[in-house]
Amino acid sequence: MDFKEVLRAEKEYLIELRREFHKNPEKSWEEYRTSERIKEELDKIGVEYKSCAGTGVVAVIEGAKEGKTVALRADIDALELDEETELSFKSENKGLMHACGHDGHTAMLLTAARALVKTKDQLSGRVKLIFQPAEEMVAGAKELVKEGVLKDVEAILGIHLWSGLKTGKINVEAGPRMASGDYVMINFIGAGGHGSLPQQTVDPIAAASAFVMESQAVMSRESSPLDPVVFTIGKIDSGSRFNIIPSRAELEGTLRCFSEKSRTNASEAIERFANKIAAAYRAEAEVEIKEGTPPTVNDAEIAAYAQKAAAEIVGEDSIISMEKTTGSEDMAYYLNEIPGCLAFVGAGFEDDSKNFPHHHPEFNIDEDSLLIGASLYFNFAFNYLNQ
Numbered sequence: 001m002d003f004k005e006v007l008r009a010e011k012e013y014l015i016e017l018r019r020e021f022h023k024n025p026e027k028s029w030e031e032y033r034t035s036e037r038i039k040e041e042l043d044k045i046g047v048e049y050k051s052c053a054g055t056g057v058v059a060v061i062e063g064a065k066e067g068k069t070v071a072l073r074a075d076i077d078a079l080e081l082d083e084e085t086e087l088s089f090k091s092e093n094k095g096l097m098h099a100c101g102h103d104g105h106t107a108m109l110l111t112a113a114r115a116l117v118k119t120k121d122q123l124s125g126r127v128k129l130i131f132q133p134a135e136e137m138v139a140g141a142k143e144l145v146k147e148g149v150l151k152d153v154e155a156i157l158g159i160h161l162w163s164g165l166k167t168g169k170i171n172v173e174a175g176p177r178m179a180s181g182d183y184v185m186i187n188f189i190g191a192g193g194h195g196s197l198p199q200q201t202v203d204p205i206a207a208a209s210a211f212v213m214e215s216q217a218v219m220s221r222e223s224s225p226l227d228p229v230v231f232t233i234g235k236i237d238s239g240s241r242f243n244i245i246p247s248r249a250e251l252e253g254t255l256r257c258f259s260e261k262s263r264t265n266a267s268e269a270i271e272r273f274a275n276k277i278a279a280a281y282r283a284e285a286e287v288e289i290k291e292g293t294p295p296t297v298n299d300a301e302i303a304a305y306a307q308k309a310a311a312e313i314v315g316e317d318s319i320i321s322m323e324k325t326t327g328s329e330d331m332a333y334y335l336n337e338i339p340g341c342l343a344f345v346g347a348g349f350e351d352d353s354k355n356f357p358h359h360h361p362e363f364n365i366d367e368d369s370l371l372i373g374a375s376l377y378f379n380f381a382f383n384y385l386n387q
Helices: 003-008 011-023 032-044 102-118 140-146 204-222 260-280 300-314 331-335 368-385
Strands: 048-052 056-062 065-075 124-132 155-166 175-178 182-189 229-238 248-257 284-290 296-298 340-348
Touching (some): 032 048, 056 102, 102 368, 124 368, 155 300, 182 204, 204 260, 296 340
Parallel strands (some): 065 155
Antiparallel strands (some): 056 124, 182 248, 182 284
């Protein structure tokens, strides 16, 4: 049976389903309707499932013969964002939008499931389908791992539709692909007083400002340019009035790294430098770094399987190299447990004026990318089990 024909027969279903999910976005941990619709579609094709991590759904397709278990993962949550597109199927839920492609991921995996059911007499082993909540909070995967979703799974594939790649192109390669994402909080503690008498105070704003300006130099001197580190302060909170020197200045930021070594080194440098700056201004510093998702690192062997599966869909010339990105993905939690990879499937339009970055209120995808993504899910699982 030609898998391409099997998938092509599902194209109309795939697009309609993606549009339905797009019209009905739900935020992280509240994907109730989405979860129910996934179950309804699985019921139609006779695939058993169970709920996990609240709104998550995990299903298994059994092949005709014994064999290994491979997992396919799609994230299902949307963003808290007002949609500004003119699409006929734009969001009907105010303040919520599928601005990252998860509507497409969910539809692609359900479509791949339909194709796998049609060909399960040719499958050796089983395919585990993971419909994961709360990726936008980089939290859902961690909970599913805790609940044992990877038990007996030998390999996993995740797909991210990518507006920065033209439709028809696929990137899947070994090594670091997305960064860790840690939450950094630094409080500079001084002694407040009147703005006209700074000598009677210990000014935490001066200390915090010095830290913000100089911390980038510290990062660049202590990390290899071949193993990048991004440290960004995104929030400063201090003071109540123009002529009062406050007692505290609070900073919040994010730390992004591609290896655990650079993550540890950068965290230590931030804490050390904050304390040194505080001491220089006669203040004190409180530093807390909450670990978020680890780096997303693709396994070399599984990436090679995925590359081969992708080449059968779009041709070897359309398998391209792409620089890793400092964004974070909780696919990393699965990849820390078992071999697997995250593939980027091009979803950009030929007309660049239609392409907007992920998380933008005018974000959209070229729907021709959906069939490519569904085919990659299918082909990877089929080939891996029947190798």
